[in-house]
Amino acid sequence: MSSSIEALQSELNRLRLEVQTLQGTRGSERISVGNYLLARLAQLDVKQMFGLPGDFNLGFLDLVEDHPIMNWVGNCNELNAAYAADGYARIKGTIGVITTTFGVGELSATNGIAGAFSEMVPVLHLVGVPSTQELKSRPLIHHSLGDGRFDAYVKAAEQFTCHQGHIRSPDEAASVIDKALMECLTRARPVYLSLPTDMVDQEISSERLHTPLSRDNILNDPETEEFVLNLIETKVKEANADVVVLIDACVTRFDVRNETMEFLKQTGFPVFAAPMGKTAVDETWKRYGGIYIGSITPPEIKSHVEKAKVIISIGSLQTDFNTGNFSYNIPTARHIELHSNYTRVQYGTFNGIGFKQLLPKLTERLQQFYHMASKIPVTPYVNRLPQESSQNITQSWFWPRTANFFKPGDVIVTETGTANFGILDVPLPAKSTLISQVLWGSIGWSVGAALGAALANQEKSLGRTVLFVGDGSLQLTVQELAPMIRMGLKPIIFVLNNDGYVIERMIHGKRRKYNDISNWKWPQLLDVLGDRKTETMSYTVTTKQELNSLFESEVFSGEKCITMVEVMMDRLDAPRLLKLQAEMTSKSHAYASAD
Template sequence: MAHESQDTISIGDYLLERLSQIGVQSLFGVPGDFNLACDLVEDHPNIDWIGNCNELNAAYAADGYARVKHGSIGAVLTTFGVGELSAINGIAGAFSEHVPVVHIVGVPSTEQQTDKPMLHHTLGDGRYDAYLKAAQQVTWSQGAIFSTNTAASEIDRVLTDCITSARPVYLTLPTDRVFTKIPRGKLDTPLLPHPPKNDPDTEEFALNEIQTLVEQAGSEVVILVDACTIRHDVTEEVWELIQRTGFPVYSAPMGKTAVPEDFERYGGIYVGSLSHPEIKEKVENAKLVLSIGGLRSDFNTGNFTYRTSRATTVELHSDHTRVRYALYPGLGMKQLLPKLTHRLHPLNSPASAASVPPFRAILPKTGEDPLGEEVISHLYFWPRISQFVRPEDVVVTETGTSSFGALEMPLPAKTIYVSQILWGSIGWATGATLGAALAARERGLKGRTLLFTGEGSLQLTVQEFSTAMRHGLTPILFILNNRGYTIERHLHGMDRKYNDVVNWKWTQLLDSYTVHTKSELDALLKDESFANATGIQLVEVVMDKYDAPVPLLRQTELSGQTNHYAA
């Protein structure tokens, strides 16, 4: 940079240069007196300081950014103690769902950390490592820049861990080290993921076993893709496998859009007992299931109601492979998948001719909707929205009603779908939408960013609308207003006051629309000036207080029994 000498660079600028090299163009956070070297960010030619309303939203935004900015990571900068603890829930969600985010924390000077005075933002008892210990629970690795001799190596180590593991990492930067000069030579060597290499003999043995199982299964082979297909960057390898083998492919909820949902061999969402009957039958009766990137959480498996046997399953993961009952630690799918495709392609397996029922959005016919012909029901809303979504749109759904409704919504090729099914932090989607919209703009995507959330969830993180406006973003925000926490109602306390929320006057917040009927919704979605999203827009969708998507009703019934809420 201009103010650095040719051979040296400040530690703060070294960190920013490394972030820029791995594709980070937006840095989220809130300024504080221990991280006021934000001016380095503001002066950087390739990284924008976004500036959030609070640190929790900043962490959510970094999460959403990383999910859309494929090949890069999210980055959030907070101050010591109060800032980092505010962000920690968002970082934990990223850890849970395999999302690469670096959490940079501005901390007191090295002298203060040694002498331990009773500084503000401390616990007042000298435990300067308390927040590090908290971070250790929700990050893959941690780094502390103390010595100038190791600063560059420490930054490189932590960021390499982030891009390799697809998990959050934590890095502290003391106030007296931000402007300290170090050699810049390491910047000439790019940071790349460093997954362990597969052992050739083990890999060959596993490939032989899988090929034998495929041959024995004949026409009854299916592929099931899940979240880590996306998170661990194997979508291209999986797409090659699917195209060359022609095997029927299905997705778990967290793997939605890992495969184009308008692809002729794609059959829809498998979620255990919550699945459509024809999907359930195809997956559970298969003689062999090639499971790729699975994350078998409760909401991702229909409350653990998968009916696939280990005896008929091959699991491919980022750091291990399981072939029926045999476990192969360290055998990663990134290197294994191309070789598996090469093995299976010439087989001309009968599975390539197996029928795959099309995954289609079907609007209810006259008389089929129990809520009537004009009330906006979930039975109508999600298939209708499916027709509104365009290629390269980014679709963000809030945990609960929206994420379950979206399971019924086929999306066109090149759509990016973003949801938080495992961690499920209420309000996450609004902050994530900010990050997702920025990442989409940086990638040059031609589509829009669409948020689907409830009026209860939105009230937790609504402040980030102002951040989106400040940065010229133009998402369309669909607010499903059903007067409360619908998923919680169906779990427990259908008419309890704790599941009610204050009804805000949403139309006074932004350029807004309120739709009460199917006709009004349909007319709005057909309006080209609205659909083209040239400015930020809010749509209040008024729905029945007790209506919910069918998958949500099934899931809450199962969860209620598991939680022993059911009588």
């Protein structure tokens, strides 16, 4: 189905729901409010719900546990649950759901919700709250602040969610739920939905369930869109098709991977990716040239991107870590930006012209330049394993070595710092997916996210789930390994043991105690967190030979059980890109020198 037809169908469904809201639903079939919400989530192909029980959500959790499709995961804390919902949404391509209880639970999840907002991930934060009568009378109940301000938590949520819905009567429940879910889908950001204890079992009409919810792709204005298409075509023609395409995070966030790949195939333009856009396009594609990060980009890539007469960026997010500390050298006069809800051509901005519908039409316009664009040489994006005499496992050797370990379809999760930067120089196989948290950068995010990603991966049968996390980061959120074991998930976890917070050491305080941590006995960890009935495997590797032997062994396949590999590294070693970025970050912070 074309994007325009999808948008028309979405608009038709939206209007139907608005009419039903105005007329009231008169369907004879009845359903409880709680089950209505679960039915909507099932329609959106949501099969996992993360969170923790609390007495204000227990009645709803009865419905979750009895639901034929929804699985209650049960996390170790609310922060990790928010991370897991984030990871699930990224891989599954739908909404991630976290359920918490009033006050203490919802506030514990706030950092994870804020991260999803920052990185544009659709997460529903469902909060069980006191009864409607208690919300009016505001008694001195537990989990409250003791001063009657029951709205304090909602005010906090307003800062980190794009929409807040509150179910306060059966008559409005269905429309409030639908509105929240549509906002979450359309805007690709978290929403907050409160569900009072006495509303869970109230019965309402099920009539609205017959009209499906879908991502609201607002139709581009035809005249403006035609003008934009003509303008871009003219710019490409004037440049003699000397064009490069730069892919970024919003290609995945707003579901335009297919449209983008078709555009690249039909036009033949060379394509590069920003760090947050890695694996948004197939890295084995013959016209893919690697990662562009401003001034810290390898010279051959930097030259190719910056010398092009026209740079078309798709879904750009120009954050500090995503742009080499804002060092993009892309003049506005040569830049065309395609975004989810606007297009910018040089100095002109066209609001309401989104890339979902624009890209297929732009493909038709620009495919005439294929014979010219396809002749522009692209330096192959290949793996380069350095030859080192030492047996110590260095960052410069480890990451290229992992390239031969990855398989098509792998879901790869990297932690803030060493792993996020180390993976950038590694070509990843076809159909693999990398998720990372480059903008928000909350240390420990990757562990909870890996739980959610592994569950989504299991549902979609993509491949293995592989997590790279530092020893310092893992200590923050290590509890989420327990539900992985309990649920029979089989991720491969590489613990990069470099004795502390390396990204912080690189920025400031290489030898300061505040960047030190306790050294845990990592090989014993899976036994401690498991139930002793689930098979696990743990290894420690200290040399290149040991790691090579592990990768080549038949026993180590990573698909039989959850597996942990502790990789011993020097505490002051870091990937090349991390060192360069950290140096720029340190200068921007204007810290005095300190070792």
